[in-house]
Amino acid sequence: xxxxxxxxxxxxxxxxxxxxxxxxxxxxxxxxxxxxxxxxxxxxxxxxxxxxxxxxxxxxxxxxxxxxxxxxxxxxxxxxxxxxxxxxxxxxxxxxxxxxxxxxxxxxxxxxxxxxxxxxxxxxxxxxxxxxxxxxxx
Numbered sequence: 001x002x003x004x005x006x007x008x009x010x011x012x013x014x015x016x017x018x019x020x021x022x023x024x025x026x027x028x029x030x031x032x033x034x035x036x037x038x039x040x041x042x043x044x045x046x047x048x049x050x051x052x053x054x055x056x057x058x059x060x061x062x063x064x065x066x067x068x069x070x071x072x073x074x075x076x077x078x079x080x081x082x083x084x085x086x087x088x089x090x091x092x093x094x095x096x097x098x099x100x101x102x103x104x105x106x107x108x109x110x111x112x113x114x115x116x117x118x119x120x121x122x123x124x125x126x127x128x129x130x131x132x133x134x135x136x137x138x
Contacts, residue, residue: 009050073124081127
């Protein structure tokens, strides 16, 4: 499978570099004064400087939580998710949506949490009890 590419706006390249390398342990790829690429779990994400970025985002009610309508993230393996969660807690990460389990005991059982980067971009990290149920319909 080929990696995906995602470009997203940020307010500060240095703060973005620190967050993605320290908190999420991403390697830096190519960079310039106004953008920086990261290896995001094997995929390429590109942070582009946008001084006009306001950071507001609409939210939708999901599981009685305010899920940001604009977000990106990664589906991890169960153990990878546990490892990332432990690392983020150790680093003092504030969660936009605390870690929780959805569809417990059902097809598509998953664990998820949301965080924000320094530019107020929301990221979701999830894992599925059964990897093949990522696209499963109840």
